[in-house]
Amino acid sequence: xxxxxxxxRISLYRRVVSDLLAKGKNRAYSHEIAKLAGxxxxxVRHGFMFIGTNGKANSGYDLRELQGRIEGxxxxxxxxxxxxxxxxxxxxxxxAFFHARHKNLExxxxxxxxxxxxNRVFHGCRCYSIDDAKEVIRKEGxxxxxxxxxxxxxxxxxxxxxxxGIRGIVNFAPVxxxxxQGIVVENVDLAMYLEKVAFFTRNVS
Amino acid sequence: xxxxxxxxRISLYRRVVSDLLAKGKNRAYSHEIAKLAGxxxxxVRHGFMFIGTNGKANSGYDLRELQGRIEGxxxxxxxxxxxxxxxxxxxxxxxAFFHARHKNLExxxxxxxxxxxxNRVFHGCRCYSIDDAKEVIRKEGxxxxxxxxxxxxxxxxxxxxxxxGIRGIVNFAPVxxxxxQGIVVENVDLAMYLEKVAFFTRNVS
DNA sequence: TGTAAATTGTTAAAAGATTAACGCTGCTAA
DNA sequence: TTAGCAGCGTTAATCTTTTAACAATTTACA
Numbered sequence: 001x002x003x004x005x006x007x008x009r010i011s012l013y014r015r016v017v018s019d020l021l022a023k024g025k026n027r028a029y030s031h032e033i034a035k036l037a038g039x040x041x042x043x044v045r046h047g048f049m050f051i052g053t054n055g056k057a058n059s060g061y062d063l064r065e066l067q068g069r070i071e072g073x074x075x076x077x078x079x080x081x082x083x084x085x086x087x088x089x090x091x092x093x094x095x096a097f098f099h100a101r102h103k104n105l106e107x108x109x110x111x112x113x114x115x116x117x118x119n120r121v122f123h124g125c126r127c128y129s130i131d132d133a134k135e136v137i138r139k140e141g142x143x144x145x146x147x148x149x150x151x152x153x154x155x156x157x158x159x160x161x162x163x164x165g166i167r168g169i170v171n172f173a174p175v176x177x178x179x180x181q182g183i184v185v186e187n188v189d190l191a192m193y194l195e196k197v198a199f200f201t202r203n204v205s
Numbered sequence: 206x207x208x209x210x211x212x213x214r215i216s217l218y219r220r221v222v223s224d225l226l227a228k229g230k231n232r233a234y235s236h237e238i239a240k241l242a243g244x245x246x247x248x249v250r251h252g253f254m255f256i257g258t259n260g261k262a263n264s265g266y267d268l269r270e271l272q273g274r275i276e277g278x279x280x281x282x283x284x285x286x287x288x289x290x291x292x293x294x295x296x297x298x299x300x301a302f303f304h305a306r307h308k309n310l311e312x313x314x315x316x317x318x319x320x321x322x323x324n325r326v327f328h329g330c331r332c333y334s335i336d337d338a339k340e341v342i343r344k345e346g347x348x349x350x351x352x353x354x355x356x357x358x359x360x361x362x363x364x365x366x367x368x369x370g371i372r373g374i375v376n377f378a379p380v381x382x383x384x385x386q387g388i389v390v391e392n393v394d395l396a397m398y399l400e401k402v403a404f405f406t407r408n409v410s
Numbered sequence: 411t412g413t414a415a416a417t418t419g420t421t422a423a424a425a426g427a428t429t430a431a432c433g434c435t436g437c438t439a440a
Numbered sequence: 441t442t443a444g445c446a447g448c449g450t451t452a453a454t455c456t457t458t459t460a461a462c463a464a465t466t467t468a469c470a
Contacts, residue, residue: 168402261435
């Protein structure tokens with residue numbers, strides 16, 4: 001199984017590779033990719049082992065092929081899709097960040113309890129009432145969810161999503177969710193990152 | 206030196222402890238804290254070694270004292286402060302998340318290049334022109350920065366911040382920043398988390 | 411063609427993080 | 441007041457991740 005950290009880096013490489021291609025480059029060495037991604041070249045090569053490597057000694061990697069391999073590795077053949085619950089500032093920011101960027105991975109529906117938002121479209125994503133979550137999720141075949149609601153509501157929202165068939169959750173609410181076995185969760189705790197940087201800046205290396 | 210992961214968990218415990226206190230509880234066992242934080246009890250006890258422990262065998266931790274120790278450990282005696290650059294959706298979300306929550310750690314100034322935002326106050330934080338960054342940062346004694354601008358501008362913003370004396374950065378722009386030695390950076394890549402969860406949901410445990 | 415220089419893919423070593431284990435302390439109740 | 445239990449603090453073992461090392465391969469060029 002590919003380690004978590006390796007997956008995170010591969011996602012980074014995806015962006016680096018696509019930037020290089022956009023600049024008209026066709027090939028790159030592991031140390032070039034590493035520099036741009038802010039990691040070690042040995043990490044790049046090591047990571048590429050998981051996706052099946054395509055480098056040539058002394059002439060690096062074909063970027064177009066590499067891009068294809070990374071996409072194929074990170075996303076499935078059949079497209080996966082997300083829904084997002086909570087269209088506050090954070091929800092909108094996530095939609096903006098993610099909109100139309102990813103092959104086979106898309107945010108297909110948004111939910112909010114504010115009726116004023118119903119049927120509005122944010123970054124290409126229509127907002128539904130949270131009461132229709134189960135129905136919409138089933139109809140659209142959505143399997144992943146993003147929780148961007150206040151902490152108090154996060155657990156309840158998670159429950160709704162899971163009952164509707166969601167198997168993986170990115171949780172921005174600053175509470176650890178209690179979920180059954182087999183559900184993948186990634187907690188992204190914004191305030192925690194600020195504390196962490198404050199700590200390590202004070203207690204310098 | 207305290208490991209990164211331990212710091213992240215201690216930040217979590219801070220919240221758990223404060224929730225328990227808010228519920229009127231005075232003491233808790235390591236396994237109770239662990240349950241609420243979604244970690245192992247041995248991790249809790251192990252982590253507490255770094256902050257100086259105050260448990261009593263068979264009767265757990267005094268929560269008020271624990272709270273004090275955690276605050277004292279995570280933040281300095283002298284208050285540290287952040288500025289944030291970019292008051293789009295994400296910037297506002299971060300301000301909302303963090304506002305008035307933390308002892309000795311505060312977001313004291315916001316910057317944006319949009320003149321319409323100048324002097325407006327968001328969640329208790331005044332917005333200045335990015336052109337005044339250096340001056341405001343010096344005057345307010347700010348040492349930490351949050352970058353919440355589009356990817357293209359992130360590196361330039363980082364440069365400005367560092368020249369103004371910032372030593373630690375939380376970077377929400379999806380590009381690795383190139384910074385000199387001794388600057389602490391935490392990259393928080395929202396889109397990456399979505400890819401990661403998609404991956405691990407598909408390639409189940 | 412053959413030699414030198416550079417970079418890959420992979421394996422092995424080092425570093426870092428998590429988990430388990432356990433002696434010791436303090437509480438409870440006979 | 442002592443026996444038994446429960447939970448703390450710490451150390452040691454396991455597991456994961458990162459880094460380094462190097463043989464094998466490719467290119468460049470004499």
